[in-house]
Amino acid sequence: MKFEEYMGKTVFVTGAASGIGQAQAIAFLENGANVFGFDLDEQGLLNLRRQYPERFTYRVGSVSCKDDVQQAYEAVIATYKHVDILLNTAGLLDGFAKTLDTDEILWDKIMNTNVKGTYFVTNTILPHMVQRKAGVIVNMASIAGLVAGGGGAAYTASKHAIVGYTKQVDLDYCREGIRANAIAPGAIQTPMNKADFEGDGEMAKWVANETPAGRWAQPSEVASLTLYLASQAADYMHGAIIPLDGGWLTK
Numbered sequence: 358m359k360f361e362e363y364m365g366k367t368v369f370v371t372g373a374a375s376g377i378g379q380a381q382a383i384a385f386l387e388n389g390a391n392v393f394g395f396d397l398d399e400q401g402l403l404n405l406r407r408q409y410p411e412r413f414t415y416r417v418g419s420v421s422c423k424d425d426v427q428q429a430y431e432a433v434i435a436t437y438k439h440v441d442i443l444l445n446t447a448g449l450l451d452g453f454a455k456t457l458d459t460d461e462i463l464w465d466k467i468m469n470t471n472v473k474g475t476y477f478v479t480n481t482i483l484p485h486m487v488q489r490k491a492g493v494i495v496n497m498a499s500i501a502g503l504v505a506g507g508g509g510a511a512y513t514a515s516k517h518a519i520v521g522y523t524k525q526v527d528l529d530y531c532r533e534g535i536r537a538n539a540i541a542p543g544a545i546q547t548p549m550n551k552a553d554f555e556g557d558g559e560m561a562k563w564v565a566n567e568t569p570a571g572r573w574a575q576p577s578e579v580a581s582l583t584l585y586l587a588s589q590a591a592d593y594m595h596g597a598i599i600p601l602d603g604g605w606l607t608k
Contacts, residue, residue, distance in 0.1 A: 360588050364389035367437040371420050371478055372447030374401025376547030377497065380576035381444050381583050386412055388584065393433040395420070396447065420447045420474030430481045439489065442587045443482050445475045445496045450549055456510035464511045471515035479526065483535070490534035493587045496523045498539040500602050507543070520598050527596035538586050538594055543602025546573040569604030
């Protein structure tokens with residue numbers, strides 16, 4: 358999938374070191390964009406830097422740390438002068454823990470990364486976009502943001518929050534030239550889900566069998582949808598939550 362419009366654009370990606378975030382970074386790099394990655398995993402970021410030394414830069418840090426986010430923003434502006442597209446992709450799973458099995462430490466860890474992290478990054482970059490009267494935000498929701506069963510209590514609550522937050526941000530700023538949408542993935546084979554494939558992989562097999570499409574998706578499939586959502590072809594899409602779930606929600 359090729360989009361010439363991304364030549365020279367700047368994309369800020371959280372969670373860029375692996376999984377969906379890495380696939381998104383690669384997709385935009387292959388379409389001519391400059392990409393700034395933000396993640397705690399420096400090795401994953403370095404690997405991308407080696408592959409795309411001229412158009413990929415990064416900052417190591419946590420989306421849940423306001424100072425780290427501010428420093429990353431200052432770095433991307435110093436390097437590329439502007440941010441056209443923000444991809445809030447960083448996230449954590451909770452091991453499908455029920456609420457009585459979720460202590461405060463786990464609850465805060467999930468919420469601080471998935472919800473507060475998205476809030477920190479958005480509120481740091483959005484003023485720049487509003488000033489320029491242009492900007493696209495693509496948040497990472499989940500089928501767990503639309504129905505129960507896609508995660509545990511904390512993860513499901515966090516992704517429901519992302520769904521609402523995405524809609525509100527778009528409503529509040531669409532007249533300022535901003536578009537905010539979200540992707541709600543189902544079973545995507547990423548390092549975050551590696552536990553499902555360990556041992557005999559029975560959990561992974563069960564998930565595939567429960568998915569109408571009969572398989573897990575690859576991160577590149579989420580990246581392809583992101584390319585479309587961030588493009589001018591999707592300019593009339595506002596506050597939309599797009600499932601990419603192999604038919605899971607049809608059941």
